[in-house]
Amino acid sequence: MSNPKAMSALRPGNERISKTLQALMSKPTTLISGLLLLSIVVSAIFAPLIAPTNPYDLATVSILDGRLAPGDEMFDGTIAWLGTDGAGRDVLSAIIYGLRTSLIVAISSALIALTVGLAVGLTAAFYGGRIDAFLMRIVDIQLSFPAILVALVLLALLGKGVDKVIIALAIVQWALYARTVRAAAMVERRKEYFEAVTCLELSNARIIWKHLLPNSVSSLIVLATLQTAHSISIEATLSFLGVGVPITEPSLGSLISNGFDYVLSGAYWITFFPGIMLLATVAAINIFGDQLRAIINPRISK
Amino acid sequence: MTKRTTIAMLAVVAAGVGLVGGAVSAQDLRVALAAEPTSMDPHYQNLTINNSMATQVYDALVLQDVNQNLIPGLAESWQPVDGTTWEFKLRSGVTFHNGAAFTAEDVVATMQRAANVPNSPSSFATFIKGKTFEIVDDLTLRVSTENPNPFTPNDMSRVAIIDSAFVDATTEDFNTGQAAFGTGPFTLTKWLPGDVIELKRNDGYWGAAVDWDNVTIRPIGDGTTRAAALIAGDVDFIERVGPADLPNLESRDGLSVFKSVSNRLLYMTLHLADDRMRPYVTDNDGNLIASPFQDIRVRQAVSVAINRQAIADRVMDGLSAPSGQFSPEGYIGYSANLKPDAYDPDRAKELLAEAGFSDGFKLTIHGPAGRYSNDTRILEAIAQMLSRIGIDTSVETMPASVFFKRFARGGPDDTPEFTVAMSGYANGSGEPSHPLRIFIHTRGNGYGPGNRNGYSNAEVDKLIEDGRASMDIAMGEKAFIQATETAMQEYALVPIHHEIATWAARDGVAYEHGALDSTFIHNIRSK
Numbered sequence: 001m002s003n004p005k006a007m008s009a010l011r012p013g014n015e016r017i018s019k020t021l022q023a024l025m026s027k028p029t030t031l032i033s034g035l036l037l038l039s040i041v042v043s044a045i046f047a048p049l050i051a052p053t054n055p056y057d058l059a060t061v062s063i064l065d066g067r068l069a070p071g072d073e074m075f076d077g078t079i080a081w082l083g084t085d086g087a088g089r090d091v092l093s094a095i096i097y098g099l100r101t102s103l104i105v106a107i108s109s110a111l112i113a114l115t116v117g118l119a120v121g122l123t124a125a126f127y128g129g130r131i132d133a134f135l136m137r138i139v140d141i142q143l144s145f146p147a148i149l150v151a152l153v154l155l156a157l158l159g160k161g162v163d164k165v166i167i168a169l170a171i172v173q174w175a176l177y178a179r180t181v182r183a184a185a186m187v188e189r190r191k192e193y194f195e196a197v198t199c200l201e202l203s204n205a206r207i208i209w210k211h212l213l214p215n216s217v218s219s220l221i222v223l224a225t226l227q228t229a230h231s232i233s234i235e236a237t238l239s240f241l242g243v244g245v246p247i248t249e250p251s252l253g254s255l256i257s258n259g260f261d262y263v264l265s266g267a268y269w270i271t272f273f274p275g276i277m278l279l280a281t282v283a284a285i286n287i288f289g290d291q292l293r294a295i296i297n298p299r300i301s302k
Numbered sequence: 303m304t305k306r307t308t309i310a311m312l313a314v315v316a317a318g319v320g321l322v323g324g325a326v327s328a329q330d331l332r333v334a335l336a337a338e339p340t341s342m343d344p345h346y347q348n349l350t351i352n353n354s355m356a357t358q359v360y361d362a363l364v365l366q367d368v369n370q371n372l373i374p375g376l377a378e379s380w381q382p383v384d385g386t387t388w389e390f391k392l393r394s395g396v397t398f399h400n401g402a403a404f405t406a407e408d409v410v411a412t413m414q415r416a417a418n419v420p421n422s423p424s425s426f427a428t429f430i431k432g433k434t435f436e437i438v439d440d441l442t443l444r445v446s447t448e449n450p451n452p453f454t455p456n457d458m459s460r461v462a463i464i465d466s467a468f469v470d471a472t473t474e475d476f477n478t479g480q481a482a483f484g485t486g487p488f489t490l491t492k493w494l495p496g497d498v499i500e501l502k503r504n505d506g507y508w509g510a511a512v513d514w515d516n517v518t519i520r521p522i523g524d525g526t527t528r529a530a531a532l533i534a535g536d537v538d539f540i541e542r543v544g545p546a547d548l549p550n551l552e553s554r555d556g557l558s559v560f561k562s563v564s565n566r567l568l569y570m571t572l573h574l575a576d577d578r579m580r581p582y583v584t585d586n587d588g589n590l591i592a593s594p595f596q597d598i599r600v601r602q603a604v605s606v607a608i609n610r611q612a613i614a615d616r617v618m619d620g621l622s623a624p625s626g627q628f629s630p631e632g633y634i635g636y637s638a639n640l641k642p643d644a645y646d647p648d649r650a651k652e653l654l655a656e657a658g659f660s661d662g663f664k665l666t667i668h669g670p671a672g673r674y675s676n677d678t679r680i681l682e683a684i685a686q687m688l689s690r691i692g693i694d695t696s697v698e699t700m701p702a703s704v705f706f707k708r709f710a711r712g713g714p715d716d717t718p719e720f721t722v723a724m725s726g727y728a729n730g731s732g733e734p735s736h737p738l739r740i741f742i743h744t745r746g747n748g749y750g751p752g753n754r755n756g757y758s759n760a761e762v763d764k765l766i767e768d769g770r771a772s773m774d775i776a777m778g779e780k781a782f783i784q785a786t787e788t789a790m791q792e793y794a795l796v797p798i799h800h801e802i803a804t805w806a807a808r809d810g811v812a813y814e815h816g817a818l819d820s821t822f823i824h825n826i827r828s829k
Contacts, residue, residue, distance in 0.1 A: 058689035066616045087682045266548040
C-alpha cells in the first residue's frame with residue numbers, strides 16, 4: 001500500500017485532474033448535467049448583466065405589472081417572457097436572481113459546514129478515545145433530528161435573512177461531514193504510512209494538516225456536491241414555508257410559494273417556471289455528483 | 303388535474319345533485335361556515351363566532367342591525383333618567399323556548415351568571431362590571447353606573463339573556479342543549495362539535511319571522527372546499543369566499559355572490575415620538591436618525607405615496623375598499639369629510655423635500671404574516687410605493703403572535719417596538735368611541751392602549767373624553783366625528799383599506815349584509 005501509486009492518490013496532481021475531467025466528459029449524461037450546471041453558475045454570477053430587470057429593486061418593481069401572462073409587455077416596455085409574479089416582478093429575472101441567492105446560500109453553508117465538519121472529524125479520528133466518543137455523540141444527537149426541523153427552529157430564533165439561513169444550514173449539515181471524514185480518517189490511521197509518519201515525531205498539527213487531511217478529503221468532495229443540492233432543497237423548503245429569505249428578495253423557494261396561491265386562479269407561471277428551475281438545478285448537481293463519485297471511486301467505475 | 307376539468311366534473315356532480323335533490327323542502331337551509339363556536343354557552347367566551355351564533359338562539363336587551371346600529375330587542379325602549387342611570391322598558395308577552403315568561407328577573411340573573419362563568423377565555427364581565435341593576439317592576443329595569451356612561455345600551459347589546467331558572471347552569475349544560483333556551487328566532491336542536499349545528503324555527507318569536515323551518519350548519523375550514531360544497535349543491539350558503547374562487551363562483555349560473563365593505567380596517571402607524579428606536583429608520587449611510595415621521599409632511603408623503611386603488615385591484619382582487627378613516631360609509635362614526643388620500647407620488651416627493659428629506663432615508667416596515675387577507679403582499683406593495691418616492695424600504699414579516707407582542711411591547715422598557723407597522727382593526731362592540739379611545743387618545747389612564755406611535759393632541763383628547771362623559775348620544779357622536787377628522791388629518795395613523803366580506807348562495811337564497819364580516823343566519827333570506 002505504501003507505494004508511489006498510493007502517494008499519488010494523496011496529492012492529486014494535474015494529471016489526475018485532467019483524467020477525471022476526461023472521464024467526466026466521455027459520458028453524455030455527465031456532459032449535459034455539467035454544461036447545465038456551468039450555465040446555471042455563470043448566469044447566477046452574472047445575474048445583473050443577464051437579467052432583463054432587477055427584481056430586488058423595489059423602486060422599479062410595480063404591482064401594476066402583477067400577474068402578467070408569459071410574453072406580456074410590462075409597464076416600462078420590457079417583455080416578461082415568463083410572466084410576472086403577484087408583486088409585479090419579471091419571473092425570468094426573479095429566477096436568475098433567486099438562483100443566485102439559492103446558490104450563495106447552498107455553497108456558503110456547505111463550505112462552513114465542511115470546514116467545521118473536517119475539524120471535528122479529523123480531531124475525533126486522530127485523538128480517538130474519549131474525545132472521539134464525546135464528539136461523535138454530539139454528531140449522533142445532531143443527526144437524530146430531521147434537518148428541516150432543526151433549520152425551522154433555528155430560523156424562528158434567528159429571524160429572517162440570507163446570512164441567517166446560511167448559519168442555520170451550516171449547523172444542520174456539519175455533523176454529516178464530521179461523520180464521513182472521521183470514517184475516512186480512521187481508515188487512513190490504520191495504514192502503514194501513517195505509522196511511519198507517527199514515528200517521525202512530527203507535531204500533531206503537522207500530521208493532521210499534511211497527512212491525515214489530504215488523504216481523507218476525497219470522499220468529502222462527492223458528499224459536498226450532493227449536500228449542495230440538498231441545501232438548495234432545504235433552503236427552498238424554508239423559504240416556501242416563509243421563514244427563509246426576506247419577501248422582497250425572493251429565492252427560488254419563495255418564488256414558488258409566492259405563486260402557489262395563484263395556481264388555482266390560472267396564473268401557473270409564477271410557480272411553474274421557478275419550480276422547473278429548482279428541479280433542473282438540483283437534478284444537474286445530483287447527476288454530476290453521482291458521476292464524480294463513480295469516477296473517483298474505482299470500485300464503482302469498473 | 304387542470305382547473306377546467308375540475309370545474310367540469312363539479313358541474314356534472316352539481317347537475318346530478320340538482321336532479322335528485324329536487325324534492326328537498328325549500329324551507330330547509332344548509333349552511334357552511336368557516337369556523338364553529340367554541341361553546342353554545344352564550345356567556346362562555348366573548349368571541350365573534352360565538353356571539354353571532356348566540357344571536358340565533360338568544361336575544362339581548364338591545365340588538366344591533368347589520369351596521370351595528372342599536373335597535374330594540376328584549377327592551378322596547380331605553381332612555382337616561384338621570385346623569386348616571388338608564389331605564390330599559392322591557393317587551394311584554396315574550397316567552398323563552400321552554401315556555402317560561404321573560405321578566406326583569408331574567409335580566410338580573412343573566413348578568414349575574416354572564417360575569418362569572420368559570421374558565422372563560424374572554425369574559426363578558428367587561429360589559430357588566432361597574433353596573434348596578436335595579437328591578438322597578440316586572441317590565442322595567444334601571445341600570446346605573448358610578449360615572450355617566452352613554453354606552454350602557456351598547457354594553458347591554460353584548461349580553462344574551464337566559465331564563466333565570468338556568469342561572470346556575472354550567473357551560474356543559476348549554477353545550478348539550480339542556481339549558482339552551484333563549485328567546486331568539488331559532489331553537490337549538492343539536493350540536494355535534496366539529497360536525498353539525500341544527501336549528502329549528504321558533505314559531506313564537508316576538509320579532510320578524512325567519513324564512514327557514516330547519517337550518518343545518520356545518521363548519522368547513524378550507525375556502526376552496528367550501529366553494530366546492532356550494533357548487534356541488536351540498537350546501538345552499540357559504541361565507542368567506544376566497545379571492546381565488548370568486549371569479550369562478552361569480553361566473554356560474556345558479557349561484558350568486560354577496561359582497562359588503564366590512565368594518566375591518568388595515569392601517570399603518572408611523573412613529574411620532576422623539577426617542578431613537580431600534581434601527582428601523584436610518585439615513586442613507588445607515589446612521590440612526592430620529593423618526594422623520596414627527597414631521598406631518600413626511601406622514602402625508604407616505605399616505606399620498608400609497609396607491610390604494612392599485613392595492614385593491616391588483617393585490618386584493620377587488621376585495622378591498624380604499625379608506626381614509628376607521629369607519630366604512632354608512633357605519634357609526636363615519637365622516638363624510640374624510641376621503642382616502644389620492645395617489646400622487648410627485649406630491650409625495652415634494653413633501654419629503656420640503657421636510658428636508660429630498661434624498662429620502664432607509665426604513666424597515668413590519669407586519670404580521672397571515673393575519674389579514676394578503677397582508678404580506680400589501681406590505682410588499684407599500685414597500686414598492688415608498689421606494690418610488692425615495693424612501694429605501696425593506697419589509698420584515700413575522701407570525702401574528704410574534705408580531706403583536708413586539709408591536710405592543712418589544713422595545714426598551716416594554717414600549718412598542720416598530721417605527722412603521724401595518725395592522726388591522728375592527729370595531730367588535732359597535733361602541734362609536736372605541737377606536738378613538740384605543741388608538742387616538744394620548745396613552746395613559748386606561749386610554750390609548752393601542753396608541754403605539756405616541757400621537758397626542760389635547761384638543762382631540764378632550765373631545766373624546768367629553769363625548770364619553772355625556773349621556774347625550776347625538777352630541778357625543780358629533781364630538782367623536784370631529785375628533786376623528788382632526789386625528790386623520792394629522793395622520794395619527796394612515797388608513798389603507800377596509801376589507802370586503804363575501805358570501806355566496808344558490809339562487810333563491812339571499813343575504814342581508816352590512817359592515818360585519820360574520821354571518822347571521824336570521825339574515826339569510828329565501829326569495
